Amino acid sequence: MVGGVIFDVKRFSIHDGPGIRTTVFLKGCPLNCWWCHNPEGQAPGPELVLRAGRCIGCGACLEVCPQGAISLDSGVARTDRERCDLCGACVEVCYTGAREVAGREMTVQQVVAEIERDIPFYDQSGGGVTFSGGEPLLQQDFLLALLQACRERGIRTGVDTCGYAPWETLDRVRRLTDLFLWDLKLMDDARHREYTGVSNRLILENVRALSERGHAIFLRLPIIPGVNDDDGNIRQTGAFAAALPHLARVDLLPYHPTGVGKYERLDQVYRLPDTRPPSDGRIEEIVDMLRGFGLQVKIGG
DSSP: OOEEEEEEEEEEESSSSSSSEEEEEEOOOSOOOTTOSOGGGTSSSOEEEEOGGGOOOOOHHHHHOTTOOEEEETTEEEEOTTTOOOOOHHHHHOTTSOEEEEOEEEEHHHHHHHHHTTHHHHHHHTOEEEEEESOGGGGHHHHHHHHHHHHHTTOOEEEEEOOOSOHHHHHHHHTTOSEEEEEOOOSSHHHHHHHHSSOSHHHHHHHHHHHHTTOOEEEEEEEOTTTTOSHHHHHHHHHHHHHSSOOOEEEEEEOOOTTHHHHHHTTOOOSOTTOOOOOHHHHHHHHHHHHTTTOOEEEOO
């Protein structure tokens, strides 16, 4: 059976496409965006998550760890990630919920069983399922099998993607996808490389190719102060979007710091610690600039 790695399934979502949706988060991403609010979705495999504030230093996890990877540090049970083999024994005995493993292997049948629970809500609201991440295109075979299963059940599908994948992959996925939520970070290639780790050329080529084939696309622009909110980038983005032959709308996603705490739980450093959300006034200015290109613009997903 085809399977893959999922790190979350969010029910009753209203920000990942039209109507009420179930959002399935697939693990692994080829980008490394400085502001990523789902850092637990970047690595392709499961990862240990530690909520230090919940740890009471009882030592139960130390006793059961077969690798001896856990030690107490100022009353908090810390894990040597090099020695940890993610067996999950420490998670099972942690009754405060301080420990968990982000990412679990699931079959297509298991994921679809969760999706099917919400079919009545899709029918009433015009919703469906959205496959997000991480980057869902990174698990191509798993994604295709999920999309096919949804198509057979009459469930509308969306794919939330950064678009960084070979066209051959996208060409297969597009035939089973009703809506693409396409993340566009920066127009300048050098700046895109600096803040995401990859070139944007393939991303721009792919969304143009999808648009030329008439697919429904919501272009999603995260607005990160000091990174991509300058007038030059906004105008370049507007000109690019306006030149696409088929584009449903542009969604602005104002930066928020809600994912910052996740980095500490993964023993990672957040690279934009002083960044604050953009002001309402600045967002309205960006909306006006983009609408000046004749684009339909919405704040939020």
